[in-house]
Amino acid sequence: MCQQWWRDAVVYQVYPRSFADSDGDGMGDLPGITARLPYLKGLGVDAVWLSPFYTSPQHDAGYDVADYCDVDPRFGSLADADELIARAHGLGLKVIVDLVPNHSSSEHPLFQAALAAPAGSRERDMYVFRDGRGEHGELPPNNWHSIFHGAGWTRVTEPDGTPGQWYLHIFDTTQPDWNWENPAVHELFASILRFWLDRGADGFRVDVAHGMVKPEGLPDATVDAAGLIDVPEGEVPVYFDNDGVIDVYREWRPILDEYEGDRMLVLEAWIPEQRLPLYIGHDKAHQSFNFGFLQARWGVETMRAAIEKPLAIAEAVDSPTTWVLSNHDVIRHASRYGFAPDHVFGEGLARDEVPDAALGLQRARAATLLMLALPGSAYLYQGEELGLPEVADLPDELREDPSHKRAGVPGRDGCRVPLPWVHDAPAYGFSPTGASWLPQPPAFGELAADLQDGVEGSTLEMYRSALRLRHELDLGVYGDGVRFVEDVPAGVLALEHAGVLVVVNTTDAEVSLAEVADPADAVPLVASAAGASDVIPAEATLWLRRP
Known part of the structure; x- marks a missing residue:
């Protein structure tokens, strides 16, 4: 690869709780990941992106962080994280860790301190607290809604027992938003960056990378005739994509540049395409996910447009685009492609939505080969190399996605079911005891890694062949x-x-x-x-x- 490794890297996303369980408790962990790193090296990827493994009550699968500089005991210890990074580097693999700067867990010590402190205190100023509207402050400060449904504000009970201020949570009630107007928040995250860079992290995937800074005055969102918040197609809600966010990356870039090895930032920024160049550059973030390719329906016109537009933007900002088809937030592409191109998807796959599994996998394999031939970096989601489908038939009582709990929608758990490694082992080799935090369907056993290993024409071997050729032929490099x-x-x-x-x-x-x-x-x-x-x-x- 070229000197800036991230420009043409193939990055494999590991969702820690569902990758490999080493201790038999049914939850994947860092030692389990470390043990499987040779598999990833053999697959042909260049880097591993780890979804959050930090201390967390797990109300949103670890994206509710209670301590950014420690490992949740469910996943192991800091020593396990160090061992994972060292083992990955020994195999020639880079390690990208998830960073969650828009919000913390409500169990974070700083939020607990804010709850215990009075209105107007420096403790409260770490988060977005506001007085309510109405005669007695009984109404939320504005009409913003949560991404996970329901109101975006929760009223607190003050230390003296009276109803008090409201705090903002663009996501779950257990995920209060940081106040990025406060310099102390900037200092906190600079120290978090250095903590993981010092431990050998090669980069960061930034969660909700278009969030953080809120518009001045926290104005109401526009509503439609029915009184519902109106977000025109191609735009984002008022609390996202504000210019102050870009300044955050201008602060972070010099920190990464201090370290050897081309440390990088890749942004999860769901923003209009024309805004993307503002986030990327030699003094800002290195690259951002290209979600247009993931969202493109099966067909020549849509797929071509999803290639041409990102390539044009990449040329304009001198930063390679990223290609991705699946991740932990979307329906797996082996199932998405099993529906007609005009199928309307909701939040997760409902039980009565049954894709054509064979057609879905056939198209998913084809889309993957197209993706891996394109210049730039490619991001793979764990299990897609096995052709895993979305799991719609999960017991409601086992679902953990906040969207399901708050609104009853299927949610994202269907793409997070633990991986099958061995077809005839307990939990298909995911856990030595057969425990699994989500049940694996019988179809997973038929797609287990051991059944595909060395089998000509299997999805696993197709990925291995394509990744080997991608490297040999420099397909990730822009060239001509x-x-x-x-x-x-x-x-x-x-x-x-x-x-x-x-x-x-x-x-x-x-x-x-x-x-x-x-x-x-x-x-x-x-x-x-x-x-x-x-x-x-x-x-x-x-x-x-x-x-």
């Missing part, structure tokens, strides 16, 4: 850019990059290779589906090398 091939049959997307012709057949019928390229002038490298050498199978992607 991407050129789309225009004279191709309807339903076919074809592009050339780094001497490789990538052909995606989005139709339900095979297409003759001769209609896209001269078979004598194109050597097949890897395909997402088996087929004759002179055709591109239905719903499939093929890589061809120009001699």
Whole structure:
């Protein structure tokens, strides 16, 4: 790879509680991850991104942090974190840790101190506290809603037992928002960055990276005729994407630059595309997730647009785009693609939404090969290399997503079910005791890593082949850019990059290779589906090398 490793890296997201359980309590942990690092090295990735493993009451799967500089006992200890980082580095893998700067847990000592202190105190000023509206302060300070449904404010009981101020929580009530107008909050997070950089972290994935700084005066959001908050398509709520957030990254960048090894920031910023360049640059963040590719429906027009726009932005800001198809917050793409392109998804997959599993996996493999051929960095979500589907049939009493608890929607637990490693072992090899914090469906056993290992045509081996070729052919490097091939049959997307012709057949019928390229002038490298050498199978992607 090039000197700035993050420019073309393949990063594998580990969701710690669901990756590998070493002690048999049914919850994944850091020693479990460390033991499986050789698997990730063999897969062919360059870096590991760890979702939060910090001390937390786990009301939002660790994104409610009670101590940013320690490890939750469920996952291990700081010594285990040090061992994981050292082992990863020994294997040549970088380590990215999650940073959650928009909010903390309500159990964070600083929030507990704020609750115990009076209004107007320096303790309260660490968070967003406000007096309520109405004659007796009985109404919230404004009309903001929580991302997890319901009001965005909760009223506290003051130390003397009387109803008091309100605190802001854009997410769960147990996730109070930090007050980024307070310099002490800036100092706190600078120290957190240094803590993990000193321990060897190679970068940070910034959660809710467009949050933090709220608009001056905390104005009401616009509402529609029904009185509901109105967010026009392509825009974000008023409490997101305020310019002050960008200044935070200007503060953080020099800190990362002090350290050797190209330490980096990748942002989870759900913002309008035209705003993205403001967050990225030599004095700000290194890169931000490209969610347009993840959201693109199956089809030539949508997929091409989801490639062209990010590439144009990347060129404008001199920062490579990122490509991603699944993560811990969205329905797994092996299931998303099993529906018609116009299917309307809610928050998670409902039990009565049954995808065509075979079609979904077929398209997911094809989309993955397209993604891995593109210049920039690619982010994989644990288990996608096994072709894991979303799990819709989970008992409601076991679901932990705050959205499910607050609004009854399916939520995100369906993409967080523990991984299957061994088909005939307890919990499919996830845990030595057979314990699992969420139940694994029988279909997971059929997709277990040991059943796919070394099996030609398996999803696991397709990923390994594609990642090996991606590195050998420098497909992640921008080079001369991407050129789309225009004279191709309807339903076919074809592009050339780094001497490789990538052909995606989005139709339900095979297409003759001769209609896209001269078979004598194109050597097949890897395909997402088996087929004759002179055709591109239905719903499939093929890589061809120009001699």
